[in-house]
Amino acid sequence: MFEPIQSPPPPPSPSQPPQNFFSAKSTALLVFAAFLLLLLFCVMYCCGYYYCTRNTAHVAVPAPPGPDLQNFNRLPEHRISKSSIDLAAEAFGRDYAGRSINEIREYAALILKNGGEYYYDHVIAGDVSRAALSTMGYRSGGHIAVAGVHTHGCSDVDYIGEEFSLADKRWSQDNNIPLYLITPSGILKVVDPDGTERAIAVEPPLPRDPGYDGASGRIRKTLDRCSGGPGGRRPQ
Amino acid sequence: MNILSFLVSGCLSIFGCCFSSPVDTQEDALRIGEYAARSKWSQINYDKYSVYVDFNSNTNVWCVYYLLKGSDGFTDFNVLGGGGPEVHIRMFDGKVIVNALQK
Numbered sequence: 001m002f003e004p005i006q007s008p009p010p011p012p013s014p015s016q017p018p019q020n021f022f023s024a025k026s027t028a029l030l031v032f033a034a035f036l037l038l039l040l041f042c043v044m045y046c047c048g049y050y051y052c053t054r055n056t057a058h059v060a061v062p063a064p065p066g067p068d069l070q071n072f073n074r075l076p077e078h079r080i081s082k083s084s085i086d087l088a089a090e091a092f093g094r095d096y097a098g099r100s101i102n103e104i105r106e107y108a109a110l111i112l113k114n115g116g117e118y119y120y121d122h123v124i125a126g127d128v129s130r131a132a133l134s135t136m137g138y139r140s141g142g143h144i145a146v147a148g149v150h151t152h153g154c155s156d157v158d159y160i161g162e163e164f165s166l167a168d169k170r171w172s173q174d175n176n177i178p179l180y181l182i183t184p185s186g187i188l189k190v191v192d193p194d195g196t197e198r199a200i201a202v203e204p205p206l207p208r209d210p211g212y213d214g215a216s217g218r219i220r221k222t223l224d225r226c227s228g229g230p231g232g233r234r235p236q
Numbered sequence: 237m238n239i240l241s242f243l244v245s246g247c248l249s250i251f252g253c254c255f256s257s258p259v260d261t262q263e264d265a266l267r268i269g270e271y272a273a274r275s276k277w278s279q280i281n282y283d284k285y286s287v288y289v290d291f292n293s294n295t296n297v298w299c300v301y302y303l304l305k306g307s308d309g310f311t312d313f314n315v316l317g318g319g320g321p322e323v324h325i326r327m328f329d330g331k332v333i334v335n336a337l338q339k
Contacts, residue, residue, distance in 0.1 A: 106339065108316055129319035129339050130304065132312065150316050152339045160322060165338035166290070166301040167318050174313045 081117035088118040089149045089180035090188060090202050096123070097182045098207035100151035106131040108150035111180075112143045120149060128153060135175050147190075148172070149180035155211040156184075164191050184209040256329035259298055262289050265325055269300025272332045273321035285320045286311045291327075298325040301338065 082088040088111045096107040106126035110133065111118055122138070124131050131150055138145035148171065152161045162183045172179040172193050180190045186208030188200045259265050266289050274282065285302035292299060302320025306312035317339040324334035 106317060126316070129337060130315050130317040132314045133316055134314045148316075152317075158337055159339045160334070160336045161339055165317050166288075166299055166322055167303055167320070167338050168316050170303070170313060171316055179316075 081114070081119045083116075083118070085111055085118050085147050085178070086188075086190075086200050088120050089147065089182075089190070090200070090206075092120040092123075092149045092180075093151070093182040093188055093202070093206045097151050097186065100182075101154045101184060101207065101209045104128050104153050106151055106153055108133040108148065110135065110138055110145045111147040111149055112138060113146045114143050118146065126150075129159065133171070135177070145175075145177060147178045147180060148175070149182070151182045152184055154184055155209040162187070164189075164197065169195060182206055185212040256331060258328050259325055259330045260327075262291070262298075264330075265289050265291070265298035266300060268325055268330060268332070269298065269323040272323050272325075272335050273300065273302070276335050277321050277337065280319070280321070285318070296327040297333070298327060299323070300325065 080091060082091060092107075092109055092111075096109075100107045105128055107123060108126060108131035109120040109123040111120050112122075121143075122133075124133055126132070133148050133150065135145040135148075150168075152159075155161055162185060164179070164181055168179055168181065169191055172191050173195075176193050178190050178192050180188065182188055186206040188202050188206060189197060190200065191197045259268060266287070269289065270287065280302075282302070284305055286305055287300065287302050290299045290301075291297075299322065301322040302318070303311045303313070304315045304318035304320060320338055322334065322336060322338050323332060325331070326333055
């Protein structure tokens, strides 16, 4: 009887936007945001890469070019008195630094004072990463321990070779005397019980490990014998 | 420098920036330091070492380090080096900046 009334569709208004206008705009914004995010990611990536490659944990002071190690494997001069602690430590370095590098072991000694003269004595041969040095028996009397001195053997990227370890600093604190170090790169340095450090200029240079690159101040190559390769040793 | 190190260092720096947080307590420093040391130096027998934590207020760096024990089971303070790990942790973001063995 009654036919449904069907109203005709309204004519499209020219001012009304098409139905997919907002979705297209959102998509464009989304793409733009993704592009910005990607750009930010790339910038952060490059910055991080630059930071990681430019900031290494162990950057040592470049050492002057030193002579060959073979010339330093001579017998130690025992009890040659020096006029200062620094000179006695330097004498120990000349006698034992080359040997320490070649034998891949630490050497340590006490610097003793007798009157106004200083000399090193009580030399201890340690192993690849340690040497036990006691001041017992040298705390009073005619020969008093006024410092300790030790070497760090050869260059090895796994070890803190160019710096004092915290165990070294602790030794200096506990014994209340300075501790000298001859690094694999041939630098002589000292740490005081209060933790202050200084490097000591020596001439001619002390022997240094050929695996240490003096130009860049970095370890150029870790020798197999140092890193647990053939003949190498590691703490277990 | 090969492509692998480029990828690894880039990713580490990005994730490090995203998830870094300051290390305010000695316990946190010890936890991070022990994890870093034992992850990298798993071949070491840690029963032979005592672990210590120090804070360097000049550099704002936590130092976690291992000292060798003597035959009596207590730390032997006469030992230079000792082969134990030494870990430096930057306080403001917890980044491990040194993780190496002591000589």
